[in-house]
Amino acid sequence: MIEPTRREVLAATGGVTAIAATGAIVSEASASQPAVTTPGVLDLYVNEGLVRMVDDSLVYMRGFGATPTDIASPRPSLRISPQVFLADGRLVSSRSYPIGAALPKEGRPDPLAPHPRLPGQYLIRRRYWASYFPPRTIVAEVGSTVRLRVHNRLKRAHQLRIDGVADTGPIAPGGTVTLAFKAPVAGTYIYHDPGGKSVERILGLHGVFVVVDPAQRWELAAGRAEFERQWVWLCQDVDPVWGARARAGQVIDPVATPPVPRYFMLNDRSGFRSLGVSDDAVDSRTALEESLPSGSTRDFDVRAFSVGQVAANVGTGQMIRLVNVGAVVHQMHFHGNHVWTLRRNGADFPRLAGHVDVEGHAVLQQWEDVVELDQMDRKEIMLPIRRPPEVPERTWAARDEDWEYPMHCHAEPSQTAAGGLYPGGLVAHWTLAAPGPRVAHAHETFPSQAAFASNQPHEGSPETLFPETPTKTFLRKFFNRRLVFPDGAEHEIWSFEDETSGRRFPAPLIRVTEGDMVHVKLEPSKRVHTIHHHGMEPDPRNDGVGHTSFEVTGSYTYQWRPDLGVPADPNNGASGLYFYHCHVNTVLHVQMGMFGPLIVDPIVHPAFPLAPGARRSFIDGPLYDIATETLLVPYALDPRWHTFEHAAGLSGEDVGLNRFDPKFFYVVGGLLNGPAGTADVASPRQLRANLPGTGHPTLFRMLNANYFPSRARFTDTAGKPVEMAELIAHDGRAFRDTSRPGQPSRPVRDVGHPLRTDAIAFGAAERYDMLVHPPYRGTFLFHVDFTHWVTGRVLATRTIPVVAS
Numbered sequence: 001m002i003e004p005t006r007r008e009v010l011a012a013t014g015g016v017t018a019i020a021a022t023g024a025i026v027s028e029a030s031a032s033q034p035a036v037t038t039p040g041v042l043d044l045y046v047n048e049g050l051v052r053m054v055d056d057s058l059v060y061m062r063g064f065g066a067t068p069t070d071i072a073s074p075r076p077s078l079r080i081s082p083q084v085f086l087a088d089g090r091l092v093s094s095r096s097y098p099i100g101a102a103l104p105k106e107g108r109p110d111p112l113a114p115h116p117r118l119p120g121q122y123l124i125r126r127r128y129w130a131s132y133f134p135p136r137t138i139v140a141e142v143g144s145t146v147r148l149r150v151h152n153r154l155k156r157a158h159q160l161r162i163d164g165v166a167d168t169g170p171i172a173p174g175g176t177v178t179l180a181f182k183a184p185v186a187g188t189y190i191y192h193d194p195g196g197k198s199v200e201r202i203l204g205l206h207g208v209f210v211v212v213d214p215a216q217r218w219e220l221a222a223g224r225a226e227f228e229r230q231w232v233w234l235c236q237d238v239d240p241v242w243g244a245r246a247r248a249g250q251v252i253d254p255v256a257t258p259p260v261p262r263y264f265m266l267n268d269r270s271g272f273r274s275l276g277v278s279d280d281a282v283d284s285r286t287a288l289e290e291s292l293p294s295g296s297t298r299d300f301d302v303r304a305f306s307v308g309q310v311a312a313n314v315g316t317g318q319m320i321r322l323v324n325v326g327a328v329v330h331q332m333h334f335h336g337n338h339v340w341t342l343r344r345n346g347a348d349f350p351r352l353a354g355h356v357d358v359e360g361h362a363v364l365q366q367w368e369d370v371v372e373l374d375q376m377d378r379k380e381i382m383l384p385i386r387r388p389p390e391v392p393e394r395t396w397a398a399r400d401e402d403w404e405y406p407m408h409c410h411a412e413p414s415q416t417a418a419g420g421l422y423p424g425g426l427v428a429h430w431t432l433a434a435p436g437p438r439v440a441h442a443h444e445t446f447p448s449q450a451a452f453a454s455n456q457p458h459e460g461s462p463e464t465l466f467p468e469t470p471t472k473t474f475l476r477k478f479f480n481r482r483l484v485f486p487d488g489a490e491h492e493i494w495s496f497e498d499e500t501s502g503r504r505f506p507a508p509l510i511r512v513t514e515g516d517m518v519h520v521k522l523e524p525s526k527r528v529h530t531i532h533h534h535g536m537e538p539d540p541r542n543d544g545v546g547h548t549s550f551e552v553t554g555s556y557t558y559q560w561r562p563d564l565g566v567p568a569d570p571n572n573g574a575s576g577l578y579f580y581h582c583h584v585n586t587v588l589h590v591q592m593g594m595f596g597p598l599i600v601d602p603i604v605h606p607a608f609p610l611a612p613g614a615r616r617s618f619i620d621g622p623l624y625d626i627a628t629e630t631l632l633v634p635y636a637l638d639p640r641w642h643t644f645e646h647a648a649g650l651s652g653e654d655v656g657l658n659r660f661d662p663k664f665f666y667v668v669g670g671l672l673n674g675p676a677g678t679a680d681v682a683s684p685r686q687l688r689a690n691l692p693g694t695g696h697p698t699l700f701r702m703l704n705a706n707y708f709p710s711r712a713r714f715t716d717t718a719g720k721p722v723e724m725a726e727l728i729a730h731d732g733r734a735f736r737d738t739s740r741p742g743q744p745s746r747p748v749r750d751v752g753h754p755l756r757t758d759a760i761a762f763g764a765a766e767r768y769d770m771l772v773h774p775p776y777r778g779t780f781l782f783h784v785d786f787t788h789w790v791t792g793r794v795l796a797t798r799t800i801p802v803v804a805s
């Protein structure tokens with residue numbers, strides 16, 4: 001129980017304006033009295049309170065609120081509604097911007113007109129729609145003066161900082177500091193309390209500061225990425241233990257006692273509330289408006305959405321400002337469409353002359369289906385809202401309802417709440433509107449996260465709609481078995497087998513060619529499972545996600561057709577490395593081993609023929625040596641999780657699925673075209689790489705099947721870094737020159753800008769294809785550092801020799 005403070009009691013009974021007893025609270029800070037306001041000045045109150053989580057538990061948090069409230073308040077003010085500082089000097093309280101622009105109903109912009117050539121596709125309205133913003137957003141136009149008055153109502157010093165822009169400095173308890181500054185250059189910023197390093201930010205003292213050029217209100221910045229509408233996605237993680245300690249007045253050392261997040265939010269919502277399917281209709285509509293992208297299918301060209309470059313009938317997408325104020329590294333995975341990455345932390349990615357930075361991240365505008373978001377990162381991306389490329393023709397033509405695609409963090413422990421309740425964490429979705437007039441649609445709603453998590457739609461053996469004659473077929477049957485790993489350890493593994501693979505790990509390769517009609521038949525045995533072909537983008541029924549289609553008890557045949565590549569075309573082509581995995585209680589089932597590699601080979605174009613013993617990884621990509629093509633998959637294992645049953649946590653029992661504590665670390669995979677091994681677990685003891693001049697180069701394909709970030713490094717035997725990797729593709733998309741609208745987009749390696757590196761940083765579910773260029777004959781070392789998602793600490797390193805000959 002929470003004891004009401006003396007102040008609350010007085011306020012409730014008589015309306016007291018000043019309490020001087022503690023000497024710490026200024027007189028205007030009474031809960032029953034509106035604070036004094038000044039036109040043009042935004043008041044922010046450093047408050048504390050109890051916040052309801054998605055499982056209805058209350059957690060102590062702090063925040064920058066709009067009015068003074070106290071710990072006992074049933075509705076503490078810990079965040080402001082969106083506010084806009086206009087260049088003309090006004091401060092306007094508005095959920096939408098630009099002020100006066102048309103409001104998209106349920107957040108979804110209506111199209112301008114049907115596309116003149118492409119059936120089921122539309123032209124969009126340019127520079128027309130307003131965007132809704134979530135609470136905590138402060139928008140400022142370039143040219144405005146931002147005036148903030150920050151009131152510290154707590155017992156210790158607090159602070160508001162926008163890194164590199166403005167800072168109140170420490171504000172004493174009871175104190176007020178006014179800050180006035182010119183809006184900086186257009187972009188996305190974080191305001192936060194830097195106290196205790198990450199502590200005050202993670203406790204809730206954070207928000208987003210968006211700066212817009214009033215002459216370019218539908219662009220990221222002048223000449224940078226025009227959008228149809230925009231979104232802010234704030235990623236937040238909550239540790240109730242930290243909250244309790246903070247409430248008790250303890251000083252928290254984030255290094256000695258790192259946070260263990262138990263709740264994961266996007267724009268202050270988790271799970272079924274994020275997805276707009278709670279029975280709170282107002283909150284669900286608000287979630288649609290401010291968090292869940294939606295629109296009509298449009299033609300899209302990544303070279304063409306910068307200002308002044310949008311060609312006739314070619315659309316642009318919806319821009320999302322991804323902001324991570326949380327405690328962990330998030331991995332934002334989009335189903336249905338890859339997204340185009342524009343900028344990180346205010347620095348625009350180049351379109352041609354890219355590089356790999358010191359962290360090991362590729363710095364280049366590119367397609368991704370998983371966007372890594374480190375703590376305090378701000379990344380702007382474009383969601384194209386285009387036809388999902390792997391939908392067969394008849395399925396597309398018959399589309400008569402909205403198609404919903406998940407977005408979730410692939411650092412899967414973030415998909416939980418209170419230690420289970422999958423999918424109860426950092427989730428969203430986006431919607432491809434049905435063709436034709438807007439139809440009101442009723443979603444099933446749920447009274448609780450437990451009801452949602454434990455009532456995903458099940459179907460026995462649903463039929464594959466619009467079945468086509470397959471050109472490639474695969475069978476994937478569930479199995480569970482104890483397997484012996486290369487270190488001699490035995491672990492209970494759940495995975496998939498086919499007719500001949502035997503019960504081994506990882507699950508057998510699915511290898512197809514662009515344009516194939518692919519059928520993958522799932523037989524889940526006695527329990528419910530699905531297959532999500534990660535990075536393949538078919539219609540929702542074939543996407544393998546329970547809450548947007550169904551979970552399978554009997555059998556189901558997934559159908560999809562990988563998109564055809566075109567030389568020098570950055571918009572088409574699906575060749576590259578993917579993986580497939582179960583999407584039921586995903587956090588557990590993927591860790592248990594329910595995944596396998598998926599490779600799409602390109603079709604052969606006459607201008608880019610093959611050679612004996614060689615293949616290309618994309619249509620106009622370099623030839624590589626088939627004999628040494630190698631799969632490398634970092635996989636860490638938490639043995640505690642390997643004792644769980646299939647539905648662990650779904651009914652709300654706390655099984656600690658937010659706590660991934662790996663004790664075993666492996667690099668699985670190996671030669672892709674060698675003889676099938678007989679070991680339980682395929683794991684290379686030695687790698688081979690061709691020397692330049694001794695045939696075609698070797699291709700390594702890396703997939704991070706771990707939940708935490710990894711770093712791959714190449715060194716010589718003395719440990720000295722060797723820049724012998726050349727990154728050629730990421731998440732199934734080639735790195736290309738997209739700098740010239742209307743012009744061919746050749747691979748960056750062919751226009752003088754290869755992405756050479758000795759280190760590659762990649763988080764959960766990210767994939768890289770790389771050529772290996774050993775500088776001389778001899779032995780090199782390939783290392784994988786397994787790091788922690790909160791602390792960044794290296795938990796383990798695995799090293800494999802690379803023999804160059």
Ligand SMILES: [Cu+2]
Nearest residue numbers: 529582584589
């Ligand atoms: Cu499963």
